[in-house]
Amino acid sequence: MLFSGVFDLPWWGLVVVTLVLTHVSIVAVTIYLHRHQAHRALDLHPLASHFFRLWLCLTTGMVTKEWAAVHRKHHAKCETRDDPHSPQILGINRVLWGGVFLYVDEANNSQTLERYGHGTPDDWLERNIYSNRAKIGLVLMGLINVGLFGFVPGLLILAVQIAWIPFWAAGVINGIGHYWGYRNWATADASTNIIPWGILIGGEELHNNHHAFASSARLSNRWYELDIGWIYIRILELLRLAVVKKVAPRPRFTQPKPVADFDTLQAVIACRYDVLAKYAKSLKNAYAEELRAVRRVAPQDAQSLRGLKRWLNRDEKQMCSDERAKLAAALARSEKLSKVYAMRQELVALWDRSNASREQLLKQLQDWCRRAEASGIRQLEEFSLRLRCYA
Numbered sequence: 001m002l003f004s005g006v007f008d009l010p011w012w013g014l015v016v017v018t019l020v021l022t023h024v025s026i027v028a029v030t031i032y033l034h035r036h037q038a039h040r041a042l043d044l045h046p047l048a049s050h051f052f053r054l055w056l057c058l059t060t061g062m063v064t065k066e067w068a069a070v071h072r073k074h075h076a077k078c079e080t081r082d083d084p085h086s087p088q089i090l091g092i093n094r095v096l097w098g099g100v101f102l103y104v105d106e107a108n109n110s111q112t113l114e115r116y117g118h119g120t121p122d123d124w125l126e127r128n129i130y131s132n133r134a135k136i137g138l139v140l141m142g143l144i145n146v147g148l149f150g151f152v153p154g155l156l157i158l159a160v161q162i163a164w165i166p167f168w169a170a171g172v173i174n175g176i177g178h179y180w181g182y183r184n185w186a187t188a189d190a191s192t193n194i195i196p197w198g199i200l201i202g203g204e205e206l207h208n209n210h211h212a213f214a215s216s217a218r219l220s221n222r223w224y225e226l227d228i229g230w231i232y233i234r235i236l237e238l239l240r241l242a243v244v245k246k247v248a249p250r251p252r253f254t255q256p257k258p259v260a261d262f263d264t265l266q267a268v269i270a271c272r273y274d275v276l277a278k279y280a281k282s283l284k285n286a287y288a289e290e291l292r293a294v295r296r297v298a299p300q301d302a303q304s305l306r307g308l309k310r311w312l313n314r315d316e317k318q319m320c321s322d323e324r325a326k327l328a329a330a331l332a333r334s335e336k337l338s339k340v341y342a343m344r345q346e347l348v349a350l351w352d353r354s355n356a357s358r359e360q361l362l363k364q365l366q367d368w369c370r371r372a373e374a375s376g377i378r379q380l381e382e383f384s385l386r387l388r389c390y391a
Contacts, residue, residue, distance in 0.1 A: 005150035014149060018157050022164040023202075025059045028052040029067075029169055030202035030229040031236075037120055038068040041217035042233060045241040053121070057130050057137035058144075059161045064126070066107035069117035073106065074174075075214055076116070078189040084112075085174040088190050092179045099170030138162065168201050177207035184221055185212035185273040186280065186313060196225045203227035212273045213248035221248060254391040260369055265362045267390035269351045278386065279344055280313045282379040286340050287312060289379075294334065305330055305337070312341060315348065336377055343372060343380060 009017065032052035035041040044052070056062055070084050077083045084106040087095040095102065106112055121130075129136075141161065145154035172194070181192030191211035198205040198219060206219040206227060213221075220227035236242035251271040257264060268275055291305055308330040316324055331338040350364055365387075372384035 005146065005148045005154060007148055009149065009153075014153050014157065017149070018160050021059070021157065022161055024055060025161065025165055026168070026200075026202040026204075027229065027232055028055050029060075029165060030204055031233060031242075032056070033062070033064065033067045034071065034204070035217050035229070035233070037064055038071045039215050040119075041215050041244070041246055043243045043245060044236070048236060048241040049121075050125075053125070053130055054137075057134055058141040059138075060165050061134040061138050061162075062165070063107070063131050063134055065113060065117040065120040065131070068120050069113045069115075070103055070106045072116040073112050075211070078191075078211070079178070085170070086190075087175050087179045092175055095178075096171045096175035099174050100166035102174075103166070103170045169204070173201060173204045173207060177204075181208070183208045184277070185209065186276045187211045187273070188315065188318070190318075193225075196222065198225070198227045198229065202232075203229035209248070215246050216248040217244045218247045252391045253389045256385050256388040258388075260362065260365050260388055262358060262362060264388060264390055265358065265365050268365065268387060269361075271390060272351050275347070275387070275390075276313075276344075279347065279383060282383045283312050283340055283344065286377065286379040287337060290334055290336050305334060308334075308337065312337070313344075315345070339375060340377060340380060343368065343375075 007013075031042075032044065032049065033056070036044050036049070053064065056064075073082070074084055074086075079086050079088050081089060083089060085095050085099055085102045090102070120126075138158070142155065142158045145157045148154065149157060176194055177192060178190045179192070181194045182196075183192055185208055187208060189211055191208040193208045194205040196206070203219045203226075204210070206221075206225060209219050209221045209225070210216070217233055218227060218230045220230060233242055233244065237244060249270045251267070251274045260268075287305075287308065294305055308327070311319065311323060311327045311330075316327070319327065331341060346368060350361060350368070353361065353364075356364075369384040369387060372380040375381070
C-alpha cells in the first residue's frame with residue numbers, strides 16, 4: 001500500500017500518461033526554448049512562458065540560456081568544426097546516440113554562453129531556482145510521479161521523461177535532421193526534413209524548413225506538411241497567450257517589370273529559397289534538353305553528362321575535391337550547362353554579398369537578367385522573366 005499511487009492504472013494507461021507527459025515536454029522545447037527564446041519567432045504571455053519554464057525544470061533540468069546559446073551557435077557555425085553537433089563532421093552515430101553529451105559539453109562552454117546566450121530570462125526565478133537548482137526539479141517530478149502512479153511506475157515514467165528530450169531533440173533532430181530525409185530548400189547546410197508530418201517531435205521533424213527560415217514560427221512550408229507545434233501556437237494566439245512575430249515569406253507575383261527595381265531585389269532576396277527551388281527546375285529542364293541533344297551527336301559525351309545531374313543544384317563549397325573535379329570535367333563537355341550552372345552560382349552570390357550596397361546589388365541583379373536574356377538559352381530567358389515578376 002505504501003508503494004501504490006493515487007491512480008491504479010493498467011499498463012496501457014501508464015503508457016498513455018507517459019506519452020502525454022513527454023509530449024508536453026516536446027511542446028515546451030519547440031515553442032518556448034526553440035521558437036520563442038532561441039529565434040524570437042513569437043512572443044509568449046508571461047503565464048505561458050512561466051509554465052514552460054517550470055515544466056522544463058521538472059522534466060529535463062535544462063537551463064534556458066544554455067539551450068538557446070548552444071542552438072544559436074549551431075546555426076552560426078553549422079556543418080563546421082565549431083558546430084556543437086554536426087553529424088557531417090562528427091559522424092551520425094556519435095550525434096544520434098551521444099547527442100546529449102555533446103550538448104552538455106557545449107552548455108559548459110562559458111564563451112558560448114556569453115556570445116550566444118543574450119536575451120534569455122534573467123529574473124529572480126531564473127537565477128535562484130531554474131539555473132542554480134535545476135536538478136531539484138527532477139527530484140520533485142519523481143516524487144510527484146511516485147505519488148500519483150506508484151513507486152515503480154512513477155520512477156519508470158520519470159526515466160522516460162528524462163531520456164525523451166536528449167534522444168529525440170539532441171539525437172534524432174540534430175543527427176538524422178542533418179543526415180537523412182528530403183529537402184525543400186537548397187540551404188548551405190545539410191539539414192533535411194525527416195518526414196513531412198511533425199507530430200512526435202512537435203514539428204521539429206521539418207528541420208530543413210527551419211534552417212531555410214530560422215525566424216519563422218511555422219515550420220511547415222508545403223500543403224502536405226504538418227507542424228503540430230504551429231497548431232498549438234495558433235491555439236495560444238486564440239487564448240491571447242502568444243503573438244506570432246514572423247513566418248516564412250510566401251512569394252507574390254505581378255506582371256513582369258521592364259527592369260528589376262528595388263522592390264524586385266527585396267522580394268528576390270526575401271524569397272531566395274523559392275528562387276533557388278524554381279531555378280532547380282529550370283536547371284533540370286536544361287539538363288534533360290541538353291542530354292537529348294548530345295546523345296544524337298556525341299553518345300560518348302552523353303555518358304559523362306549522365307552523372308552530372310546529382311551535382312547541378314549543389315554549391316561547390318559543399319563538395320569534396322573529387323566531386324568538384326568530376327563536376328568541372330562534365331561541365332567542360334557542355335557550354336550550355338556550364339553557363340546555366342555558373343549563373344546559378346552568381347545568383348546565390350547576390351544575397352551572400354553582405355557588404356554590398358542596395359545599389360550595387362540591384363545593378364548586379366539587373367546585369368544578371370540582361371545576360372540571362374541575351375544567353376540564347378531558353379531556360380535562362382524564362383527564368384529572368386520570372387525574376388522580374390517577384391513582388
